[in-house]
Amino acid sequence: MKAGQEEAFEAVWKGRDSRLDEMKGFLSFHLLKGPAEEDDGVTLYASHTIxxxxxxxxxxxxxxxxxxxxxxxxTNKDLYAGLPRFEGFESVLGG
Incomplete structure (x- = not known):
């Protein structure tokens, strides 16, 4: 996320209708926010679903x-520092 755009980015996510709850097998969603980088102020976000x-x-x-x-x-490209990247994980241990 571009430095200074965090609030606008979070508002986009809070205001959208994901419709995840309509999907078979959907368990949970979290929008995770990392720290801002010291050199350029870019903040990493992760959309996390289970x-x-x-x-x-x-x-x-x-x-x-x-x-x-x-x-x-x-329509919100100006908020992003780069292109989104998908990373998928499978649980090997946990509840």
Whole structure:
């Protein structure tokens, strides 16, 4: 996130209708905020969802709900320091 744009970025996320709760296997969502980098002030954010299965997550990415939730993603490009990057993880230990 560009330095100084954190509040605007968070407002976009708080105001959007993700429709995640309509999806089979969706368990939880968190928007995580890291510290601002000392050199350029860029703040890293992570969108974190938990699903019952990988298949449920993949179904979300191909759903009408996903398309609706992301239809305006390009209108806030000026908030971003770079392109979003997907990183997926599978739980190997935990509840």
């Amino acid at each position: 699903w019952e299965s990988r298949e449920d997550f993949l179904a979300w990415t191909k759903s009408e709900q996903f398309r609706e939730a992301h239809k305006n993603a390009g």
